[in-house]
Amino acid sequence: MKKALRIGVASIAMAAVCTTGALFNLGQTNEGDLASPFIQTAVLRQGATGGEVKELQRRLKQWGYYSGSVDGIYGSKTVEAVKKFQRKNGLTVDGVAGISTYAALGMNDSVKVLENDKKQSNSNYTNSDLYLLAKCIYAEARGESYTGQVAVGAVIMNRVASSSFPNTISGVVYQKGAFTAVSDGQINLSPDKTAMNAAQDAMNGWDPTYGCLYYYNPAVATSSWIFGRKTITTIGKHVFAI
Secondary structure (H helix, E strand, O other): OOOOOOOOOOOOOOOOOOOOOOOOOOOOOOHHOOOOOOOOOOOOOOOEHHHHHHHHHHHHHHOOOOOOEEEEEEEOOHHHHHHHHHOOOOOOOOEEOOOOHHHOOHHHHHHHHHHHHHHHHHOOOOHHHHHHHHHHHHHOOOOOOHHHHHHHHHHHHHHHHOOOOOOHHHHHHHOOOOOOHHOOHHOOOOOOHHHHHHHHHHHHHOOOOOOOOEEEEEOOOOOHEEEEOOOEEEEEEEEOOO
């Protein structure tokens, strides 16, 4: 199986003034509120910057969810505003602006870009690959935050892309001694919707680990070898390393 080219798709689009088919009607927009053309990214999360973040902030502010500056910086205030919006509209409350949040906000251009990105990213993977990835995420990280679950999936995808590991998801998951969940049988548990969504995000290219190939829980890890790997980030109970 060929490795997926997980390259974000970028396109330039003018932010819509009135949106049809969205969950909300923005109503009248002042000329001064018109957003300038912005570069579309993938999902937006804390630390992101740019015109698309400004458009996100502008809409959240117009609807009363955001009180900070429309500065194009996805900081903690923007995260909290997105969470409030997600909670109010029955979405997964993670503070990350993905396709569902874009759709609810009426950011249809962003939705189209992500849908196109998803088609290209998944072209070399099957539904069985996605399900196996979700099973491993659920078995290894179901007690972690959503970002923490995506991170475990990202490590698996990074291994698939690395010449040091098997080049298929099944090859990585079932590599001898690679995952505790395979050894103890938890890999056979059925994944929930959160794990499925996390697998989809990881497959689409979201990597909260910044390219890590390993992760471990320092409270239970017994291998001295893993402690010698360079730590990149810690998410929940897991340390992610290269």
